Amino acid sequence: MSRMVIPGTTPTDEKLFNPPEELQKDAHIPDFESYLRLYKKSIEEPEEFWKEVAEDFFWKSPPKGEFLKYNFDVTKGNVNVKFMAGAKTNICYNILDRNVNEKNRGEKVAYYWEGNSPSHSCSITYNQLLKQVCKFANVLKNMGVKKGDRVAIYLPMIPELVYSMLACARVGAVHSTVFAGFSSESLCERILDSQCSFLITADGVYRGDKLINLKQISDEALEKCIEKENFVIKNCIIVRHIGEQKNNANVYNSFQTPWNADTNVWWDDVMKNSSEECEPEWVDAEDPLFILYTSGSTGKPKGVLHTVAGYLLYTALTFKYVFDYHPDDVYWCTADIGWITGHSYITYGPLANGATSVLFEGVPVYPHVGRFWEIIEKYSVSKFYTAPTAIRLLMKYGQEPVKKFNLGSLKILGTVGEPINPEAWLWYYNVVGEKRCPVLDTFWQTETGGHVITPLPAATPLKPGSATFPFFGVLPSILNEHGEELEGEAEGYLVFKQPWPAIMRTVYGNHERFENTYFKKFPGYYVTGDGCRRDKDGYYWITGRIDDMLNVSGHLLSTAEVESALTEHPVVAEAAVVSRPHAVKGECLYCFVTLKNGREFSHSLAEELKKQVREKIGPIATPDFIQNAPALPKTRSGKIMRRVLRQIARSEKDLGDLSTLADPKVVEVLFSQRWEATA
Numbered sequence: 230m231s232r233m234v235i236p237g238t239t240p241t242d243e244k245l246f247n248p249p250e251e252l253q254k255d256a257h258i259p260d261f262e263s264y265l266r267l268y269k270k271s272i273e274e275p276e277e278f279w280k281e282v283a284e285d286f287f288w289k290s291p292p293k294g295e296f297l298k299y300n301f302d303v304t305k306g307n308v309n310v311k312f313m314a315g316a317k318t319n320i321c322y323n324i325l326d327r328n329v330n331e332k333n334r335g336e337k338v339a340y341y342w343e344g345n346s347p348s349h350s351c352s353i354t355y356n357q358l359l360k361q362v363c364k365f366a367n368v369l370k371n372m373g374v375k376k377g378d379r380v381a382i383y384l385p386m387i388p389e390l391v392y393s394m395l396a397c398a399r400v401g402a403v404h405s406t407v408f409a410g411f412s413s414e415s416l417c418e419r420i421l422d423s424q425c426s427f428l429i430t431a432d433g434v435y436r437g438d439k440l441i442n443l444k445q446i447s448d449e450a451l452e453k454c455i456e457k458e459n460f461v462i463k464n465c466i467i468v469r470h471i472g473e474q475k476n477n478a479n480v481y482n483s484f485q486t487p488w489n490a491d492t493n494v495w496w497d498d499v500m501k502n503s504s505e506e507c508e509p510e511w512v513d514a515e516d517p518l519f520i521l522y523t524s525g526s527t528g529k530p531k532g533v534l535h536t537v538a539g540y541l542l543y544t545a546l547t548f549k550y551v552f553d554y555h556p557d558d559v560y561w562c563t564a565d566i567g568w569i570t571g572h573s574y575i576t577y578g579p580l581a582n583g584a585t586s587v588l589f590e591g592v593p594v595y596p597h598v599g600r601f602w603e604i605i606e607k608y609s610v611s612k613f614y615t616a617p618t619a620i621r622l623l624m625k626y627g628q629e630p631v632k633k634f635n636l637g638s639l640k641i642l643g644t645v646g647e648p649i650n651p652e653a654w655l656w657y658y659n660v661v662g663e664k665r666c667p668v669l670d671t672f673w674q675t676e677t678g679g680h681v682i683t684p685l686p687a688a689t690p691l692k693p694g695s696a697t698f699p700f701f702g703v704l705p706s707i708l709n710e711h712g713e714e715l716e717g718e719a720e721g722y723l724v725f726k727q728p729w730p731a732i733m734r735t736v737y738g739n740h741e742r743f744e745n746t747y748f749k750k751f752p753g754y755y756v757t758g759d760g761c762r763r764d765k766d767g768y769y770w771i772t773g774r775i776d777d778m779l780n781v782s783g784h785l786l787s788t789a790e791v792e793s794a795l796t797e798h799p800v801v802a803e804a805a806v807v808s809r810p811h812a813v814k815g816e817c818l819y820c821f822v823t824l825k826n827g828r829e830f831s832h833s834l835a836e837e838l839k840k841q842v843r844e845k846i847g848p849i850a851t852p853d854f855i856q857n858a859p860a861l862p863k864t865r866s867g868k869i870m871r872r873v874l875r876q877i878a879r880s881e882k883d884l885g886d887l888s889t890l891a892d893p894k895v896v897e898v899l900f901s902q903r904w905e906a907t908a
């Protein structure tokens with residue numbers, strides 16, 4: 230096979246993994262030349278490119294005016310993106326009715342649901358999915374939910390989560406799905422910010438052998454909503470998930486939490502007599518589809534808003550091309566739908582292609598460390614998409630748990646959430662993929678809606694650790710601190726010069742924050758907040774967050790958000806949070822706390838602070854280290870020098886230039902006490 234590279238470049242042989250010839254035979258994008266040709270068209274003729282993609286979907290009426298209209302330059306008015314504005318459609322119709330009625334996929338399995346325990350599983354066909362979605366859409370309509378209303382969803386990875394999201398989309402409501410590992414405070418904050426009128430939750434969920442009372446957390450969140458803004462949810466619909474798994478009524482009754490007869494209803498009660506037919510609400514292409522919250526550098530999460538048509542087309546196309554999806558594939562993404570990966574690549578993207586997916590409720594090491602590999606064998610999974618964190622976790626157990634199972638069905642492996650380190654990439658490739666499956670390191674964000682820099686499995690020669698090249702319609706650039714574009718080999722700020730259909734449209738309720746966060750630093754560009762390196766072969770390497778954000782186990786966390794939670798403790802005067810490398814998580818939280826006068830630092834206080842962060846934000850934000858800081862290193866203007874704190878957390882002795890510090894002795898004290906940090 231001939232080597233495929235960008236014309237005029239010479240790749241480094243020892244780092245290049247060429248696409249398997251077997252994949253190229255029937256691939257949608259069979260070689261690098263095909264990618265380059267299509268990419269050129271998508272950049273130079275975006276309207277023609279996306280019109281062809283749109284032809285495969287149903288439009289009640291065509292767009293009016295310009296197909297794509299945008300302004301990225303804050304100095305020239307409001308930043309905005311309009312894609313197919315004026316066109317009428319419904320995304321639920323396109324991913325369900327269209328598959329059942331036009332594509333004859335009614336009896337095809339849409340999801341194999343695999344519960345926390347191997348004894349809990351089922352399959353759901355497209356016919357069954359459509360009926361359940363219509364039934365719940367009618368429930369929502371009967372409760373008064375209408376187009377534009379916001380509905381909060383706080384559910385584990387169960388079929389009802391998909392039914393709820395798609396029912397909202399069917400009636401034109403906007404869903405705000407909250408990861409069911411977040412605390413009551415986080416749930417409350419998201420309900421209040423989006424002013425959701427309805428909440429859908431469950432009685433509880435098992436994560437491994439741990440039982441979590443979701444109804445109790447939901448009740449606490451709703452109480453906080455009343456305390457903070459006197460805001461009352463109209464209805465709270467509860468899925469009887471744990472109840473279905475408990476044959477002993479006494480055990481289940483002891484698990485239940487108080488019931489509010491004014492607002493609480495059981496899911497199965499309201500679904501019992503609901504009709505299986507529901508006419509979709511035809512909405513504008515630019516009407517909102519969902520709000521999904523992501524951590525913000527100011528500490529307050531941002532409600533990322535995505536709209537209907539652009540998101541549909543982009544998730545459909547990225548799923549089809551990045552995973553080279555074919556009708557006989559079984560696809561599995563291990564993410565939680567509470568994150569954007571689950572929205573785009575468990576729900577909307579796969580269903581838009583009529584795919585069969587695995588929907589997994591459990592965790593990778595329960596009831597044994599080979600659970601992932603067991604499920605791949607059980608369902609003959611061919612396309613597998615997981616996080617580097619999970620790979621590093623499973624690497625610890627060696628090859629033996631992998632070798633117990635037949636993984637011969639695998640064709641493509643993908644990673645998401647953070648850049649994958651070469652060691653994990655090679656283990657994934659050699660052990661899980663048996664040296665025959667390309668590993669796709671996909672870079673994207675909640676804000677981008679879908680993959681923006683990613684390999685294509687049959688077309689892209691791979692370098693372990695590189696996200697490789699931009700997807701169709703995406704025009705990246707690397708800028709220096711002065712906003713100047715850098716050519717050739719370069720490192721700096723990763724930005725995008727023009728929109729793609731699924732780019733977020735605004736921060737819900739705060740367009741000024743949207744402009745300030747993503748477009749103000751470099752007018753005319755979308756600023757990702759990530760650093761990036763481009764090598765001599767044109768490959769892009771994501772180097773991590775430039776702003777005060779951390780990527781913990783693939784979940785983006787704001788240092789300001791964690792600092793805010795710490796300083797709410799009555800003995801903490803000030804806090805600063807930085808990242809520290811972690812063998813499994815990628816990064817972990819290292820916290821410096823300055824106590825109020827007369828207060829003493831202790832192990833029990835550190836545990837209290839960890840608990841406080843866990844309750845305020847969620848378990849994913851629990852600090853790994855808390856260090857007592859009599860004072861924090863600050864400049865003369867009072868700014869905390871986090872660069873220095875990061876170096877202290879990593880035990881790096883060369884702390885660089887400290888001349889701008891108001892009191893350099895502070896650093897000596899912190900560095901000498903770093904081993905006393907409470908882990």
